[in-house]
Amino acid sequence: MGTIETVTRRAARDGTHGGVTRPLVLALVGIGAIACPACAPRSQAEPGVLLIEEKEQTSSFIRNFNPLVEVGDLRWPALHSMYEPMFIYNPLDGAYVPWLGTAYAWSDDHRRLRVDLRRGVRWSDGAPFTARDVVFTFGLIERFDALDLRGVGEFVERVTAVDDHTVDITFRRVFLPGFYYLAQQPIVPEHRWKDVADPVSWANPHPVATGPFTEVTQFETQAYRVERNPYYWQLPARPQVKAIRFLAFPGNEQAAFALVSGEVDWAGSFVPAIERIFVAEDREHHRYWFPPIDGGVLLYANTTRAPYDDARVRKALSLAIDRDLVVEVGMYGYTRPADATGLNDAHARFRDAAAVSAGDWVAHDPARAEALLD
Template structure:
């Protein structure tokens, strides 16, 4: 990428670009690139590669990119003015696009310009600018990447390669970690102090900051009665988040608040939204709100006016033990207020297809998060992210859209003035707190564990130079920082 967003530091780290600036009217964004960078095959990396990548994405809608689709509709052109300068011109001011543009992975023009169909291209001999580019092994359950022989950061990486095995479940990864087979991983381990650290206190380490996107309970708002915000709030009031966090999540995080934002945006949160009380545990009030909504108790289950029982599947990914246990607790909580939620595990592919297509009533799931609050509120409240049921949407699975939110989100993206953005962010938080488009459960712990018996220099709570999670944007920073353990 051109730069790396460092979540834990709240800063951008220059990567393939050294600097970037907006024009005064916010309609042009200019990147200046690093000198002396080459692709792994020795070909010079230039601004032409950047422009080519973005034009390739524009001309091939089936290529998802990694964030590019948010910026592309607002881009009028992308042009290289010289080998080290690329200019992105916008048809409308859209300042948050700098994060999507900066983090988009770049492809080599000299390779891809000869590819007939980039959507189906297998890229079996990849050429890149990253620290690890050489495919030494590629099998169903494992692959190896060796160091880039022409890497541009002098003296890096300090390690020869990466071996990346695939595991079917948290339990399988945990066993491999305990056996010393994994040096760096990012997954849920129950009671980690006893189970993992206790096995080798000198070398087994972890760090789980609650700065990941907030995990939500999604209620499909296209299905009554979940089109009613009071019913959604009543469901929320029925949930014992303290119990979920302490039992299912082993105290690794904390209950979410009514902003829906994680701890990464702690200094953006406003009191008016934080004061909303529908994220507290209050089953008596939940019962009152459900009664008021006309969902009356009949025996031990509530029914709609036409006699339909409030009985639903609660979808979750099988093998994700923390989420499965969270759903078990929620199902028991909801039963106490007359809502029957049957926990239904699916393999990840099936689960993801169902939620993205809107083929569910209740599901646990992650939310969107980026460098600003834009990504979260766009993903949870914008009509731009609402797709008809049956069509796949990568976010807004619950199909909630507000034109008022659209206006605020567009205004946020149009300005580069932080004071203006904070004012708009406060309005979006209040709207979320009033509408309860989805039910926030807890900020996602950003899992990260490492075994220091062979390698050192990993980030930690004591040295938080980047997130420890292997799936975090800043993993490139970590991979160019860690070194083999010294002989001493």
């Protein structure tokens, strides 16, 4: 079961809603992921500042906004609100949304990919974004294996600039799925990174990026604040808030309590009995949403070792699990048992009725489980 995205909308001082709904958050950055709480009570909340729970639950923050290393890649602001990719993949419909790139085309032999880059984009220090930045980024991850988190070096031979707004990506072999990884590679500025001696260990404490929120105006171990990029290419339409403030929570319990107490506007935490302890407190403003793209809860058997190398044992184990009980007790009824395909609702169009019917081993049937083991 996936996390629950929850929203608390606050009454702002100007009489309008100072908080947000899901559509507004999508309008802010165009992508999901959020986190940041407020220290002050609602009555003291600063207008225009979004208070969200940090998705990266931790007791203290480390000032690292390097999007090319794992710690930065996992931290939402570095990966999404600061450094942007050429295209954003939408798992709901399989489409690639143009971002720093506007269009792409394959050569006839599918060994070369040409990408047109968005014109008029500037880095947060005012410098222009060009094809040189894309070439530099891929050259950087080629030189430093630890930066190649998406493994593009395995299939990319070279990246070259055709002109200031066009790049060619040459493949070592035909590998169309590689576009998925290339499209989502965050791009860094050449003029800022070219003199960094060790980009693997560099924490990038003062990021220069193309995203909507780039200005780190406060950073402490327990809280930090990121304000709008004054040169963001989607201004003035978005973002519609001026800053995001993040607070450290060591675990889900503390984060959920902050949400229920009204200390944050947005959270991605598991909240038990959410209708009763959260929504019922203010049905007009307290909302939640289940992302349909999250995967299921799975048990993986080591099929190379007995007894799990026997399909009958694996089916018996499945038949012995009461999925309805797990959903009701362990997940508060927020989801439903999976069928044999394991597909979530976002991929329902791929669900085959015959495969669902054939997978009767997902039903709860202890007697049949025992029979398989006899």
